[in-house]
Amino acid sequence: MTVHETTALGVPAKNASPEAYDFRRPTTLAREHARVLEMAFDTFARQWGTQLTAKVRVLSQVTSERVEILSYDEYAAGLPAVTGMVLFNIPKVEAKAVIQFPTAAALSWVGHMLGGTGQRVSPERKFTQIEQALLGRIMDDALDDLHYSLGTLLRAPMTPSSIQYNSQFAQAAASADPMIVATFEMVVGETVAPATVAIPSEALLPQLDPVGSAPSKTPPAELIRGQLAHVPVKVLLQLDDITVKPAMVLNLAVGDVLNLGHARHRPLNVTVGGRRLAHAAAGSSGSRLAGVIVSTEENNL
Template identity: 60%
Template sequence: MTLLDQTAPSQQSALRAAPARPVEVYDFLRPTTLAREHSRVLELAFETFARQWGTQLTAKVRVLSQVTCEQVVMTTYDEFAASLPATTAMVLCPLDGATAKAVIQFPSAAALGWVTHMLGGTPAVGVELPERKFTPIEQALVRRLMDDALEDLRYSLGSLLVTPISVGGFQYNSQFAQAAAKSDLMIVAAFEIRVGESTAPATLALPAEILLPQLGETNPTSTTANARELIDSQLAAVPVEVALQFLPAQVLPSKVLDLAVGDLLALPHPEHRPLDVTIDGQTVGRAAVGANGSRLAGIIVTTEERLA
């Protein structure tokens, strides 16, 4: 008898109706997963880029546009290229001092729709434009859009992108575009671009060697050579409760049980003896009762010597 057979009928229907969760295969032999700290920093940067890019598209295309960042991963260039359609628009962006290039990828049919809007036209509803190479005029207009997109990218990444980047050539076959070596690691951000009523996927791939050095170490550790100094500095910053107390008085339990409002308890503390300064019950010195403005204060008169 299976676990499903032992479940109540209502629970059985709920289990059958529950959608299957997507499973992402992890290769333990190839640790190319981004550290959580790095991933969060990059996600915030690319979300900022998506908002800037959407605003820039709205201004240039003159149609309400929105760009949404969906995912940020690190993968090899070979796997990135294999995930792209065979025919698509790829803008190769050289980086100063780096052999690998950044890649902005989007369907050429979607870009043709953007160009139609820029020229004052309206794409035909329900008609899918073909995936083809851009004409010189179309390529010039798309290049202007990509120049603006790179400007938004520099602003959004800030100190993460210290290498100058520019728009290079166009490629239309993802398998023949030689932007990087197959084993080079790339930071790949996936986007959804909505222009008017049409949507299209897009990706931005940046060489990991350009971004990772600015992200710093993951879980950096400090040397233990000065452990004593580190402990002392940490303890010195921990707040503690300090109390001024009289000498304790010994009374019988019967006295305590018969206490009533107005009763007096005699304290063995001499009138002119300073109060004990204690921390967690340990005496560290003595102080006389004084005042600091409108508040009571303890004036330290002696301290207890402690062994180091």
């Protein structure tokens, strides 16, 4: 199908070139899918920035800018001709994942790691063996952060494959293969550089697709009870409350005595959220005070 560019009023724009649309491949992410991925890559950005600060020993920050789905050809076309591309293998997926960044920026990171100023004095070029070894440590941390951030979205762990320097000849995937592409801004010291992470969509989308997930057979009420059972709550040991007039409260002074309605021999009230659930006698557990439950009450919560 051929799609023509239109104006805001829906009239075909003059001199607009038609653009082919392939209905077999989605060009946008579903809103709920995009939100999940954005949160995952935001987490990755924060983790990676922290790891870079520790490795490079200068203040570093990574910010996630956008997440989109592109064909590999579209992704590669948007990259500089000469750039650093670390390729990663994914089990049972032919296409490779990519972490991309300018080589000049990477060289400045290496300069910081070696005790230099990190100023970008070198042009875009290939890394030496020593530089590759140092960058390998940064990529190992980035890969760990990526696995942590994606969690169950990435079932199979990725492993490093190779480093490429030409975006047009890297061939991490077939031209039409859809890729989940996240774009970042990296600030390492005074160096600001763009970076991208591209992961084959077939490695992530199946975990995002609600149709592919088997519905739970457990009744919703049981699921809610199961979750509530693990929610922390405050348990209080209390005396019976008393009613006093505001004048007494306003005139309280050191040495005043309040007569409580709680008998001395009665156990304390065990309350949760203002509801009395049990009675407990004062006791001890080692060096700490404790409440020993002596009776419980029926409560229909």
